[in-house]
Amino acid sequence: MSALRGVWLSITAYLLLSMIKLGAGYLFGSEALLADGWNNASDIVASIAVLIGMKISLKPPDLNHPYGHSRAETVSSLFASFVMFAIGIQVLFHTATVLLSGKVSSPPLSSAWVAFFGMIVMGGVYLFNYRLAKKTNSLGLMAAAKDNLSDALVSLGAFIGIIGAHFNMHWLDPLTGFIVGLIICKTAYDIFKDSSLMLTDGFDKEKLNDIEATIQNIEGVETLVDIKARMAGNDIIVDAVVEVAPHLNIKEGHTITDKIEAQLEKDHDVRNATIHVEPGREMTERGSVNE
Incomplete structure (x- = not known):
């Protein structure tokens, strides 16, 4: 599956950037860069979980899974959100402690360029994964691409925070780290919300309305009696009941x-x-009269 290439690219980029940023963050004493590095570290775990889920979802149906294994990708995304929550809370607690203690420092400008390098790399990874997700119609890879974009923005924030701290706004570096922690938690919440919606058979109302309109416009459909839809991994499953002219044969x-x-x-x-077909009202009414 070509979508797996995008996940492997994300894992490689996150592994490289987390080591560089965490090392530079500890070396230069930058809270923003440390938070950015921990953000990338959390994404390694999340991406590996998505990779495992995508591989399991490719398995064919079996006796215990007659509908296939496509929901494994959703379960892995849910697990990834918990990991990201834990790291986000840790970043929030650490940076808040530094802010409240008042023991802030001004990291050197070289640490800012590390953050800028991370922004460029993640911006490129985002563009690659976004285009590949569109091509392969992979919801998991599209979620990963959105996370790549948020990571690029986080690195931009870290860059701005470090630059500001260098110009005597020393509080800006740990404050940026705190904001990064909030972004990690927000991304984790979005993944959790989407994953839990899919696992509980929720479905987007606007998409359902579009599907409903398509069915109603099919020649021969008199009435759309009932329609339900749910997601199974990347697959949409639709169950519908329609009424057709009563004189039609099977x-x-x-x-x-x-x-x-x-x-x-x-x-x-x-x-x-x-799609379940039922006779129109004319047949129903005629049947009740004959009875």
Whole structure:
């Protein structure tokens, strides 16, 4: 799966940058750079979890998993959010302690260029993963790309904080570190929210409305009686009940379901749809009269 290349690229970049930033942060005494380094370290764990989940999700269906293993990727993302929460809270506690103690220092400008280098690298990784996610339609890789972008912005913030501290605003460096901790926690919350929504069979209302409109516009569909949708990894699963003209035979009704399934796959990339056909109201009313 080509999407795995993007995850491996993220892991390599995070591993390299976390070592550089943490080493430079301790050497130069920069709280912002240390927080940025811990942010990248948390992303290593998150990316490895996503990588494992993506590999498991590629397994074919079996007796215990007739619908496949696609949700493994979502479970791994949920685990990654917990790891990121833990590191984000640790960064918040440490930088808040430094701010309240008043023992702040001005790191050298060389530490700022380390943060700037990290911003350039993560910006490039983001562009690569974003384009690959669009090409492969991988939700997991798209989430990783968004995290890459947030990491680039975090490095930009660290760069600004260190520059400000160099110009006698010594509090700006640990304050930037604290803001980085907030960004880590916010990213963890977003991943947790999306993952928990998918694992509890939640589905975006706007997407469901678009799917509903597509079905209603299919020739032969008189009424859309009921529709449900959920996510299984990157796959959208749709269950719908439609009413058709009561005089149609089984073959003609089946033809309409084929049209619905083909249109859903074309417009919304839905490859798993179960369409139940019912006779229109005319047949129902006639049946009740005869009884």
